Amino acid sequence: MTHKTFFCIDAHTCGNPVRVVAGGQPLLRGNNIMEKRLHFMQEYDWIRRALMFEPRGHDMMSGSMIYPPDDPDHDASILFIETSGCLPMCGHGTIGTVTVAVEQRLIQPHQPGLLRLDTPAGLVEAHYQLEGKKVKSVKLINIPSFLYAENIQVDCPDLGMLTCDIAYGGNFYAIIDPQPHFPGMEYFRAEQLISWSRVIRERLNQQISCVHPEDERIRGLTHVMWTGQPTRSGITARNAVFYGDKAIDRSPCGTGTSARMAQWYAKGKLKKSEPFIHESIIGSTFTGMVEAETTVGGKPAIIPSVEGWAKVYGYNIITVDEDDPFAFGFQV
Numbered sequence: 001m002t003h004k005t006f007f008c009i010d011a012h013t014c015g016n017p018v019r020v021v022a023g024g025q026p027l028l029r030g031n032n033i034m035e036k037r038l039h040f041m042q043e044y045d046w047i048r049r050a051l052m053f054e055p056r057g058h059d060m061m062s063g064s065m066i067y068p069p070d071d072p073d074h075d076a077s078i079l080f081i082e083t084s085g086c087l088p089m090c091g092h093g094t095i096g097t098v099t100v101a102v103e104q105r106l107i108q109p110h111q112p113g114l115l116r117l118d119t120p121a122g123l124v125e126a127h128y129q130l131e132g133k134k135v136k137s138v139k140l141i142n143i144p145s146f147l148y149a150e151n152i153q154v155d156c157p158d159l160g161m162l163t164c165d166i167a168y169g170g171n172f173y174a175i176i177d178p179q180p181h182f183p184g185m186e187y188f189r190a191e192q193l194i195s196w197s198r199v200i201r202e203r204l205n206q207q208i209s210c211v212h213p214e215d216e217r218i219r220g221l222t223h224v225m226w227t228g229q230p231t232r233s234g235i236t237a238r239n240a241v242f243y244g245d246k247a248i249d250r251s252p253c254g255t256g257t258s259a260r261m262a263q264w265y266a267k268g269k270l271k272k273s274e275p276f277i278h279e280s281i282i283g284s285t286f287t288g289m290v291e292a293e294t295t296v297g298g299k300p301a302i303i304p305s306v307e308g309w310a311k312v313y314g315y316n317i318i319t320v321d322e323d324d325p326f327a328f329g330f331q332v
């Protein structure tokens with residue numbers, strides 16, 4: 001690699017960035033996008049670092065690469081790239097990718113209004129609504145999501161012992177609801193939540209092994225969700241999701257919303273077909289719903305849907321040149 005050019009389309013989903021690589025992606029080996037993800041991580045992770053980290057990206061940067069589908073009945077395969085690595089699934093990333101792909105005609109759908117997408121975590125159906133030539137909203141039928149563990153104790157700096165649940169919605173989440181030592185996310189600054197999250201995530205990963213019951217390649221607790229009171233009426237719940245090393249999701253987080261609906265459903269706090277309006281740290285919302293019940297590894301799970309919107313804001317031709325000392329990004 002001496003010099004490489006990537007044709008990117010930059011968008012945001014409810015405030016969180018989505019950099020879609022529309023040209024310059026490497027050819028990947030594998031029979032499906034999970035196998036291709038492993039090839040990418042082994043040989044091409046420099047592309048993720050170059051496009052996600054400073055100086056070309058930033059702490060919250062997140063994106064995707066679009067590949068042809070391996071199953072001819074599907075419309076595309078999506079590889080997610082982020083500061084934290086290559087996520088099995090990313091909800092805000094999928095909503096942004098679908099918006100970009102439809103508006104820029106990057107994917108030809110089999111059926112108007114629907115994209116069937118292979119993600120490393122499984123098949124996701126994206127139903128999109130058009131307003132003129134623009135995508136107004138995207139509703140994802142996400143992969144099966146479930147409550148993984150309940151009432152796990154973790155010692156948090158400053159706060160003391162906290163109790164959390166762990167749920168899966170495409171990534172594993174520690175969900176920390178208000179409790180005696182934690183009054184709610186609204187009482188703390190984002191920087192504070194970030195520094196606690198890093199410690200809690202490490203401690204929880206030492207205490208409990210999170211492994212997907214049907215695919216052991218999906219493992220590890222990667223995200224921490226702090227919850228609190230919504231800022232306005234008509235909203236079901238609010239959250240701040242920590243990911244990577246320094247990021248709080250600006251969107252309400254699609255896989256996090258799925259995980260939280262699985263938690264609520266398992267605890268009898270949410271019914272099938274009831275709207276679950278989830279607010280982010282900046283006040284943007286996704287509408288979630290439990291579409292159906294299912295099982296994963298013989299245990300109860302839900303099929304969640306998550307609906308939101310994205311806006312394209314730029315065309316970005318990014319070069320990565322080996323003579324640049326920061327070609328592959330840095331973190332401070």
Ligand code: PYC
Binds near residue numbers: 062093254
């Ligand atoms: O929307 O699923 C999501 C997500 C994961 C990390 C950041 N956003």
